[in-house]
Amino acid sequence: MKVSDCKLGFVGFGHMAQVIYQAIEHAKLIPRSQISFIQRDPGKMKQNEQKYGLTSTSLERLVETSDLIILGVRPQQAHLVLEKLPPGKPLISLLAGVKIAYFQEHLGSETPILRVMPNIASAVGEGMSVFTYSPQFPEEIKSAAHLIFGCMGQVMEVSEPLADIACGIAGSGPGFVFRLIEAMARTGEKEGLSYETALKMAAQVFVGAGRLVAKGSLPETLIQQIGVPNGVTVAGFESMRQTRVDEHFQEAILAAAKRSKALSQEIK
Numbered sequence: 226m227k228v229s230d231c232k233l234g235f236v237g238f239g240h241m242a243q244v245i246y247q248a249i250e251h252a253k254l255i256p257r258s259q260i261s262f263i264q265r266d267p268g269k270m271k272q273n274e275q276k277y278g279l280t281s282t283s284l285e286r287l288v289e290t291s292d293l294i295i296l297g298v299r300p301q302q303a304h305l306v307l308e309k310l311p312p313g314k315p316l317i318s319l320l321a322g323v324k325i326a327y328f329q330e331h332l333g334s335e336t337p338i339l340r341v342m343p344n345i346a347s348a349v350g351e352g353m354s355v356f357t358y359s360p361q362f363p364e365e366i367k368s369a370a371h372l373i374f375g376c377m378g379q380v381m382e383v384s385e386p387l388a389d390i391a392c393g394i395a396g397s398g399p400g401f402v403f404r405l406i407e408a409m410a411r412t413g414e415k416e417g418l419s420y421e422t423a424l425k426m427a428a429q430v431f432v433g434a435g436r437l438v439a440k441g442s443l444p445e446t447l448i449q450q451i452g453v454p455n456g457v458t459v460a461g462f463e464s465m466r467q468t469r470v471d472e473h474f475q476e477a478i479l480a481a482a483k484r485s486k487a488l489s490q491e492i493k
């Protein structure tokens with residue numbers, strides 16, 4: 226199946242699903258006429274039909290006409306949808322923490338399931354999507370999924386036992402970085418910069434630092450390079466050491482991973 230021939234159905238068309246649709250549309254990967262969606266609220270479906278020029282439909286019709294379904298409901302909402310899906314139809318789940326076994330309990334062990342943990346930076350083509358496949362996942366759908374999620378950033382694959390920690394780092398990570406950017410900007414503001422100026426500085430710092438590491442420089446090397454003895458940054462490093470910032474940050478990531486693990490036990 227060529228990705229451009231793929232008929233795609235979004236079950237749940239909230240924030241994340243719309244980000245994915247917009248990236249597909251921007252990359253001209255799949256013609257709009259081959260994409261349909263469904264939400265709970267008919268009013269929102271009408272609005273999104275107009276906004277995106279897409280067709281909303283019934284769940285039955287969506288299932289019938291789609292080669293591939295992207296499930297974008299919240300984890301707690303999943304069972305209501307899964308009850309109505311037939312076995313065998315390849316499913317891409319965006320649901321944080323929900324294991325492949327859960328889907329296969331509802332849809333049968335032969336149904337190909339791809340768990341994807343995308344993140345909010347997909348909206349600007351800088352996303353990090355982490356894939357976990359059910360066994361014997363069809364290669365051609367794998368390739369199509371790589372093209373779909375590749376047009377909104379990077380894609381990595383992990384085995385399912387590592388999906389929760391990947392969720393803590395890649396799925397929730399932007400949230401933690403937003404907190405840090407906000408803290409930097411508010412500090413600048415307190416010290417006399419305008420909030421807007423400090424925010425711009427802080428955001429570019431994360432873009433630049435992230436890009437250096439993404440291009441292959443190791444954080445450890447960069448830390449040494451920037452940490453001139455008795456210099457300005459070293460004073461900050463010392464404060465970070467005393468307040469154990471790194472450990473606290475690790476705890477936040479582990480808390481998110483733990484929550485991801487717990488979610489699979491909470492849903493029906």
Ligand SMILES: NC(=O)c1ccc[n+]([C@@H]2O[C@H](COP(=O)([O-])OP(=O)(O)OC[C@H]3O[C@@H](n4cnc5c(N)ncnc54)[C@H](OP(=O)(O)O)[C@@H]3O)[C@@H](O)[C@H]2O)c1
Pocket residue numbers: 236237238239240241242263264265266267269297298299300302305306319320321342343344345396
């Ligand atoms: N947001 C993120 O950054 C992010 C990152 C990674 C993964 N995720 C995962 O992506 C999923 C969606 O998150 P979100 O932020 O996009 O949530 P959201 O904005 O609340 O979207 C959920 C969508 O599901 C629809 N829905 C709920 N029950 C339905 C049903 N029975 N039939 C059809 N549609 C139904 C809702 O319809 P209405 O619009 O009519 O209410 C809504 O469009 C979650 O499972 C989350 O774990 C999100």
